Amino acid sequence: MKTTNKTTRILLCIIVICIAAFMSCSKNDDNNPDPTKEQTDVYIVGRLNDGSSKAGYWKNDVFTPLTDGSKFAEAFSIYVLGNDVYAAGYVGSISENRIAKLWKNGTETSLTDGTRFAQALAVFVSGTDVYVAGYEDNGSGNHVAKLWKNGVATNLSDGSTAAIAASVFVSGNDVYVCGRNGYAAVVWKNGTETKLTDGTKRASASSVFVSGNDVYIAGGEAVTSSGTGSNMNKAKVWKNKDVLYTLTDGGKTANANSVYVSGSDVYAVGYEMDNATGETVATFWQNGIASNLSIGEYTSVNSVCVSDGDVYVAGSDEAFPYLWKNGTPQKIADKGEANGVFVVKH
16 A cells, blocks of 8 residues: 555656646747747838828838838838848928938938939849839939949930839849830840830839749730720739730739749739729739739738748738738738838748
């Protein structure tokens, strides 16, 4: 009997110790995450309306303003490299000459002097070089597509037609910029222009992404020739100058705003708009197959990023900025715009 009672007491002690250890580990896991476990930071760039219009970005739902709200401002693109956060946008209302801006860790750099209307639309960082795509009015009623490298501007168009540089991507020694020149959707590679469309219909390229030797571009093209007054537009993705996907049927105004390639999958986001009602349907396409991301009647999505199989999309529903992760929406602020998303694993 003594031996049995002693054995029982030992077993009970072991059980108690194990339970305590288990509870201790569970508590530590909840309050002290494993520092060796990979962390995910999600950056969303845009504009916060809190009584004024502030350009800025959210990092994991926490907003960092880039402007003080004394002037209308907005940021369209964000790029994170190491500890450095870059954003591109503008400061100034539509009634005055907007100034194209680049921010690095909150420090503002003016890319234009304010004598002419200008905007910075995209930023990409490669090594120590910072590339910004955008445009500036030439004083004759046309926008000139521009690429700034480390603050030094290069004209991508000659000003004879209206042109915009909307997106930039650097792969190795090659710098790709897409946009429009006149009525044609175009891509510039190291400053040399290639037309994606023939210019007989209104078209524009919104986003460029390079995967290996392949260049993917998202945008749209009008259904009928220029000058007919038609607003119908087909959203498209091009691969190496050829149409890879025609994403919409042309029955509504549509555009693909962003493209991202991960492995063999091509992701794009954009919208379709009913011209009669003005209602917009936010759309996500994976390999040309559409999914509806709309929350209300006026939802638009502007940027897509893929990380470790998770798909992040930034956009807005009316005046509310949203992040979608794998199709599930999350409102990130009460008023504002979400224009770009960038995901960092560390």
